């Protein structure tokens with residue numbers, strides 16, 4: 001065992017959410033429902049399931065509704081109690097009961113690296129996980145658990161990766177594994193943001209799961225704005241790797257939903273609706289009929 005156990009997580013949720021406009025003009029996209037559960041609740045559940053005890057959500061000034069979601073609603077809870085609607089009562093209390101949730105503000109969307117930098121005090125000199133709320137890992141598959149195991153052994157940086165193939169790698173941050181590493185845990189020699197397919201050092205792309213050491217905060221302070229004028233988390237991590245901080249990647253081969261993208265968001269809803277305890281069977285039957293009818297255009 002190498003390092004301290006990870007009990008803290010940061011959920012950056014201060015982006016503009018432009019792909020979900022106009023809806024996200026007034027409601028944070030992290031509250032967009034997957035059937036009836038806000039997307040952020042999935043990532044908070046994943047954190048709690050993996051032993052995280054304290055979680056900081058970084059929000060922009062317009063996203064007060066996210067804090068409201070995790071706050072008690074005594075009037076609603078009383079009304080549900082009076083009605084004897086225990087199922088609904090438990091559903092509204094669930095998110096806040098999972099773990100301790102705190103909030104920090106990122107005044108302007110200056111990038112993911114800048115959002116993570118807001119968590120320095122909260123992380124109090126200890127390693128922590130960063131979980132992007134758009135990126136959902138199916139609860140039947142493990143990623144964070146494996147990343148925490150790798151972190152316990154090696155310390156340093158641990159990155160969640162997927163193999164996207166050469167044709168897609170230019171859309172992602174890509175890792176250069178140490179020569180010869182090609183298993184499901186790779187030592188990382190460097191990171192390359194959006195490489196051309198022909199130049200990519202691998203087909204392994206970073207997704208929204210990181211375990212980071214507290215040294216990332218100094219690295220982010222020294223990181224100038226990069227692509228799009230934003231402080232990129234990837235640039236901060238690169239700096240750590242260049243300083244000799246160990247970095248590993250865990251290649252995830254399970255089910256994942258990128259709900260920050262409209263098409264994948266709709267696919268996630270369909271898949272969760274098919275498995276839903278109350279509506280799943282009926283929805284599945286309807287869906288098969290719908291797709292069968294006139295090629296699904298009926």
Ligand code: UTP
Pocket residue numbers: 012013014015016017018019020058106108109110111112114115132133134260
């Ligand atoms: P995205 O690049 O997906 O941006 O951010 P976005 O604002 O969420 O969505 P689009 O692209 O405008 O549609 C990745 C993650 O980083 C957070 C976002 O909230 C999201 O969880 N983020 C990004 C911040 O917290 N602050 C920033 O300045 C930028």
